[in-house]
Amino acid sequence: MKNYLSIELKHFAANKKNKAVFIILIFLGIYYALVDVKNYLPIEHIDEQVMVVDYQNRQKFLENTVINEDSHFSTIYFWETFPKWNKYEEERISFLNKKDYRNYARVSKDYYLYSDKIISESPVPDLMYNRKYYNNRNYFGGQDGHYGYLKTASIYGGYVKGAFPVTKNTINEKTALQSFYRASRNILPIIITFSVMFLMVDHYYLARRHSSIVDFYPISNRIKIFSQLVLGVMSGILSVLMFLPSFLIIGFKYGFGSLDYPVAIYQGNFLNNGNFDRINLCEYFQIFFILLFLWIILVTSSVLLLNYIFKQLFVTIVASTALILLEFLYNRRGIGVSDRYLYFPSSYIRIGEVIDGFRSFFYGNQHLIYQKGLLILVAVNIVILMMLIGLSFKKKI
């Protein structure tokens, strides 16, 4: 098997297309590091100007308002809630001026919890979450704001307790590990599965070109298939490694961050009234890489199966693209109310969003969690591998 694998590796390394895939991956990573990370700011970033303006507005309201029997109930509500809100805001500004980010995180946590409480319980819709939640004509701004405030409070709570330095870049989610986490939520798994698909897709044709070597190699078909699966996993690992230069660029620019950083995990509940738990980035990446590994096996084995059955490059590309991107057909808010979407493997392609619970929130289904994704991916993998083993009993595949 070792010799056979070395022949395959030789083909793999000599293929011009594979070099092109790796070069494209490196360029995408560098684009992400230089352009996307530079432009990115989370909605709850540090913006002192906004804080000061909000504080002054509320203070003006408190100074100019007189409460008596005829006052409107909303005015009374604001008059009762604003002093505490402003106290938090004042402390935030003062800690920001001292550049004491850990204490800033501590106060901000209370600030976000309190803001969410008074906004969601407000008797009139005049109190709103941060306006960026409503941008691009987002109808669900209120829900997103509720989710975002509780998530931010949970993460800031992690910053207070952690044994790592808290800097401005940490809070603005710009360090290398946080950027990697952000990419791994949605776009990175799609890119890696696609690159594995493109790396493995013409394997069959290369084997056919040298068929006298491949067919008469003294080795059973099952071991041939197994060695191709190993090659698929190796190509997946190589594709992940291609993002190392961009990781280093971000790290030297904004700092590498720490693996103890908190990740907020949404625990879904009825009518999206969930709450947040915390794990750290190290645990998150463990789960992420396990799911990514299962996806790589799934893509490789389905590419092999399609190649052996249809012997047609175009079919393989279209069908495996459909396997990966099927979610875009039904990717709508609240669609998870009907349970059948839980059983498509493509619902779990945005691995990070599945792990941190955003998919569960977006679909409106509390059962869409990574444990379920693990089960479904393993089940689909077993089915496809069984089919491959069945094929291997043929004399010539």
Added chain:
Amino acid sequence: MNLFNNLRAIMERKYVVFIFSAVIFFFLFIFFSLPKNEEDSFLYNEINHQTDNLYVALTLLEDVDITKPLSSEAAQVVKNIVEQQALLARQKRTILFDEQEQFIDASIALAEVRRHLYNLEEYKIVYPYIISKNENELNQAFYRQLKIGKHQVYWHKNNLVILVIFFCTVLGQIWFIFSSLVTADILVEEARHLSVIQGYPRPFWNRIMAKVLKYIYHVCLLIVLLIMASFFLSFWIDSGSLNYPVAVYLNGYRTIPFWSYVILFSLYSLVLGVFASLLSILFNSLTKNTFISFFCSSILFTLPFLFPEVQGKTGMMLTDYLNFIPISQGEYANSQYIQVNILSSFIVMLGCIAVLLFIQKRYLKIDFIRKMRKAG
């Protein structure tokens, strides 16, 4: 005719798969887009979104005192938004009570009110929350035509006309990448049958053109099949009027009937497909690899997503012309050098095709194939 007879000899299964997958995608799309309950109206949801956003836009201007005389522009913006809110509420009511004429009147009035907003200086504050000027003009043309032609408004996604329009928007996005995937090995594949080409009693150039013609033939077949599929679907789903207006940018904002929109869309897709196949020939002869030439086309396609600020500004970029939908909706109508509209895009695309044909006729020799075979 001899040429076409010989085409059968080089027939592959690839095109069967191409047509099959496109038709399956059509059925899947229709299945997923059909509303799950009867009261699910896409127009009502859209109006709901707009109402909510106007509310946010008003909070941005909460410092403005409208009790003073309306001298400042910010106060005028506030007044305008309040008027829009009233009209949107009227639209919602008319959808709920199924009053077609009142709905059209309210929509025309709403477009008229919005039109004043875009000239104001303070519009910059609220622009993410209000539909763009371009969209508004299209809406106005559309509702005016509905009123003149006495059409019914379709506010549910339950008839084929609306579903096909939505399908065209999706297919237009991916058409270029799809056709460059199909034609990616158009020249590389010839290296496999070198002896056939050398012994073929026609010039090499004719053979390449025959392959492009074959692609055109299959695209036409696909279009016919899709029309037939919609015909059969119309036994189950309400078909709707074929004269239903569709708003486009065609020397100004105007509407064309649904059937001519479909014809325009198909023609542009055909031209784009030919362009993609000629581009594949060029990339194939340069890179001598199927996948790398497909990656080159994909890079051309993804550039505007990576650098959105260059898209549609000058009209000189090739990437402005790869998607029919923004062109037909006049999104790049204010481009600097060449005005990007349907007509100019046709001309630019045909010009590009002519240039590519000239280059390839002049420089494409059978030696390329021999070298390709050596390169493996």
